[in-house]
Amino acid sequence: MFRKLLALAAITLSAPASAAVFTLCAEAWQPFIYQNAQGQPVGLAVDALGRAARAEGHRIRYLFLAPASCLRLMKEQRIDIMAFATAEGSPPGWLQTQQPLVYWVLNAWVRADNPLHHYPGLGHFSAHKVAFVDVYDYPPAITAKRDWQRVAANDSTTAVRQLAAGRVDVIFEDAVALQDVDPSLHGKIRRLQPVVASVAQPFSFRPGLELLRDAVDGEAQRLKGSGELDRFYQRHFGSTLAQVSASVAASP
Template identity: 25%
Template sequence: MSRLLRAMGLLGLLLMAQASAAEKLRLVADAWPPFTDINLANGGLATDIVRTALKRAGYATEFEQVPWARAILGVGEGRYDVLVNAWFTHDRTLIGEFSNEYLLNRVRFLKRKDNPITFNSLKDLHPYPIAVVRGYAYSNAFDSDGELQKVPVHSFSMAVRMLAAGRVSLTAEDEYVARYNLSLEAQSVRDSVEFMPKSLSENALHILVSLKNPNHEQIVASFDREIAAMKADGSYDRLFHQHGL
């Protein structure tokens, strides 16, 4: 009987491994360079990390880049299996399961160099219009502060141009994202803005696996395991170097 049980157990493990290998996960993200962008090497840093970890876990992947609202909707409806670049919010737990943190985003305010704004608390910023990208979660305190004058925009590029033109007083973005996008702007824009010293928040970046995928728990567990292994064997850090970060 013990031999039979062992054989059945081995067969079960083999079938699970085959199912994992056969499953092709549909990954999705919006354009968010340098983390996710089909025009960058291997789709950007975050896409590269996620695909590498999932490949190590035995999953084949395909990646599609769509606007953020469509990505969220697609994960909720099960048209996509994995959202590559998700910050945690409670609402998103209703449509997907979060992995552990695999990247950290440091969000900082930018202002015009000639504007003497100081930032010690959000109350200090209540008098100033702030450009924010629609659909993004900056921090719980920032997102829930009804006295902040938030001006919704489509992209950081639009936000920083409005800032340089004096149409808003502030904007906020992940530091690496802001530096990447500023490198693409006109010199006049780059020269007119600067980062404020204090960070707004530090946000953990996760994958979000659709609850419509019946294997979502296994996918998250496998991903978390491989990220830990990549950090231990040095391959995680090598991906940062390859992307110039």
């Protein structure tokens, strides 16, 4: 009995005193954070956040909701972490990751019969028809350009259909977003390299979670240093991490 009590005491002492389950809200976004066929959270960010949380003795619970719903829960202080939320889009005092892990990577897409095979710069598309997805917050490199004709699109699927049908000349979209588009349209459009622009997508943590935020930053640094992050972006976006990060400051 005495040995059993000692064993129980050892287990109790070894368990983190501040162990907790933190709730993260996100819109599903492959390949960063989404649910597999079994309903389990998976993706680059899920792996990184999971390792960081376990290192601190914590766990993360995931809610997959629309951005507006996540923001409402954030303002009501009913979640601990929100994915893809900037300082401007977070309540006062919330803490954002400083080491980029997730980027929104935008390429120019043209019709398959377009003679272009490499992205020539935004200047090439002056006076062209460009599909603009209503809900997108495009980076300055794209929004600052005015000498083309914007054609409104409700979502990425609409934009792809407009391009495939020849109603617009170019769209700016990430490759992963097109996975949900009708496969019959894939052969009618083509992605141009290199990247047009990219936008870092931070994670926002409620006040008091500085150590967890720092642990996630540390995990992002580790992935970058090991080359894993570079291989990830090459595999999913056809661009190196250096190309993606350099395009954050891209200009027209």
